[in-house]
Amino acid sequence: MTSPTATSPAATSPAADIVRPYGDTTGDGMVQVSFTLPIPHDKRAEGAALQLARKMGLEPALLVHAKAMGPDFTFFVVYGSATHLVDLRDVVVVEREFPLLSPAEVNKAVKSRLRRKLVVVGACIGTDAHTVGIDAILNIKGFAGEKGLEYYREIKVVNLGAQVLVPELVARARAEKADAVMVSQVVTQRDAHIHNTTTMSAAFREAYPAGQVPLLVVGGPRFEEGSAPKLGVDRIFGRGTTPGEVASYLVHALTPAPARPKETS
Template sequence: MSQPTVVRPYGDTTGDGMVQVSFTLPVPHDKRAEGAALQLAGKMGLAPALLVHARAVGPAHTFFIVYGSVSHLVDLAQVQVVERDHPLLTPKEVNAAIRERLRRPLVVVGACIGTDAHTVGIDAILNIKGFAGEKGLEYYSEVRVVNLGAQVLVPELVERAREEQADAVLVSQVVTQRDAHISNTTQMAAAFREAYPAGQVPLLVVGGPRFEEGSAGQLGVDRIFGRGTTPGEVASYLVHALVENGRSSA
């Protein structure tokens, strides 16, 4: 059975367009607040809209969950995603590729920059304990990891990357208020390009749950990884970009 190219959301029956959305309004919880939530749902295209949950969040805010049908269609032919263009390697294959082709350890410097203190993401990729049943990059015998931790200033990251002669710089950004992850990333990319001669900038890799994977070029980095990324995926990319393609700072 062939897959349709145009689809609608599914709730109770195929193609009924039912979706559930949640949001907070800066108003106290009362009947007027509930009416405001339904008005917003209507303007979002939910018709009819059903208010299924409303709860006060302090004295001046209310959290809502609204359920309703939308008329919008999704054209699968127009969906753009970043596909992996290289094989997913085992730790043994990663180590062998680095040892045979690079002939020295691959140096990775990682950090959370700016005011971001959430190290769960960067630690999941770098620390030996890893994530999702996979060991982190510290487990790889041919990878030397320098984990700078949280709240690292961009100038400090650049300086340390130069000291360590980093092949790749991995940055995790979880805090997204006021698009802090976007401004931090663009600032970081610009700082590296200013500090390094053309063609010698380390591979710049950024990860976080709110990044659009296709926006790497726009932000000035080489690759963006989203939520659920495993250490093996990052290691395979580093081998592809730095070892197989010959892009190395050495």
């Protein structure tokens, strides 16, 4: 069996880059969506849900579930065929710009380049009480078969837990002389994760001299890739991030690789 080459029809045909959702048969466009409308559950509400589905590009659309959410709201599940096409050539992917390192490699790099322990302070800020994400990265038990940063001999971890006020986070980071500050944001109602992150980044830049702000790293399921500069942080990690990825990034960002010796002629 031969592998496809760059000149194969499947690789070069524009049609290969155009896809539709798959339901029962290839390219049938079938998708399932759920949403809530602020109206009581009745026939009029169900008609409104189907109207919305059609305006979303589902044609035909089938209402498969409707349930009252109190007296004034209704939750719907709609199944239908999407009329939209996706052009894979327009998809922008944020590539990882650093190599993945083993715990031993991380420890060796920190010890040889930084010559002291790398200090990480982590927390969930604002009213966010969901510590599962930050604990998965920091606690020794880790996530996805990988041990957390507490396992790394050359990393000192200070986990402040949940509902930490931004001034408290800044003060503790200063006291610990943190190299990096890691914040987890799971609560996203009314864009709370965006507000909390920008407030946090502004507070650190106000509290530290220019060029001395710790590395600011934020994680959560609803952050957009590539939005770190807009939010004033150095890095954003999304769902599925493992402790090894974070540790490798810290080495990449905080411990510059030694310069290569110049070649002599």
